Amino acid sequence: MLAHKDEHFSGRSGWLRAAVLGANDGLLSTASIIVGVAAASSATGPVLVAGLAGLVAGALSMAAGEYVSVSSQADSESADLAREARELTRNADSEFEELVGILRTRGMSEATARQAALEMSEHDALGTHAREEIGLSDALAARPLEAAAASAIAFLVGGIPPLIVAAVTPFSGLAIAVSVVALVMLLALGAAGAKLGGAPIGRAAFRVAFWGVIAMAVTYGIGALFGTRL
Template identity: 50%
Template sequence: MSSAAVQPVHHNGHHHHTQTGWLRASVLGANDGLLSTSALLTGVAAGQAGTHALVLAGIAAWVAGAFSMATGEYVSVSSQADTQAADLETEAHAIRRNPELELLELTHIYMQRGLDEPLARQVAVQLMEHDALAAHARDELGLTEVATARPVQAAAASALAFSLGAIFPVLAVLLAPAAMLLPVLYVLTLLLLASLGALAAWAGGASIWRGAARVLIWGALSLGATTVIGHLLGTAVG
């Protein structure tokens, strides 16, 4: 048997779950920016507001929504990061205080995954000798580099995704003829929602038609509801 070092093996298999996390967050942010801004503008437009008021409302909704998304994501992920740091500190203390017990704990984890006891203990020993805290963080706590909480990055990505969705209805207000604004907003919003839903479904290995249909139905309901409310309130106030 050759004593050469074992070379890492790479394969070309594509796993959908490796990309659904970031893509799902991006699509949700863009969906939120697109639909919330469009729904607000259809309601205001149905209330017979002028172009200046519509532009002001659209930009206000865009900026407020982006900051709201960023703030919520930052607070949420910061709390997650605090929890992860506390868990790691607790685990590090336990490893320093009773390494043999922690070794036994890791051995039992590998046995539950199908290894026999001698092999499970051998693996646990080698991993703890290499980096005990990393082994427990990954296999006991479920913390990996991919799952590490990054509050600033999450907040920026959330705000950017929201903005990418919100910019389209604002541009529609600026570019579309006033008499055609509501139809343009409806068609543009529903087409983009369907595209985003199909993209998310495709990346996750699901049916693109089902993914598009889901967002189309809820998007149409949202736009219809705000249009009716805007029309009723605009008529009453006028």
């Protein structure tokens, strides 16, 4: 008989966070740059150059930032695991009793907790203490390269559509077209992220779209105020 394996939303948290944030930032920052520069310019060329530069720089920045952040988390996890390994070597008995106590707080009787602690420790003592004592597991482990790649790719995926819209739309309607496309995509992105993460779809989509509208409105206002078309 095949074992039944459930797929839980929490197991997606690492890559989902990086992917959603990357796509949202790519879409919103690129669209905002395009809208702001369009408000300050009188031709499409500068808008496209600014949008492309922002797209490339943003993707690299997201990857670097995510890598550094998640690497710091990974370093902390490695330090905790190393300390736990030393404790298991030096104080095996006290660590075992600590595990029994943790299992008892979760509803097990003394006898059951001791038997479970014994079997779990024999199977994987360090993994058991990492999971039960300090909350670390393979599913939620920090993966810097994975997070960095997801952020960069997602940023590019989110930022390319407004750039394409700007390239094919006449300059007179460029800012409006990019804003509309960005708003629709923000709604879709918020809904997709909520769906994958098991969160309420409507609230997540509205939240993403609301702040997107604010960002584009502010950048447009700055462009119009300081640009050539006052």
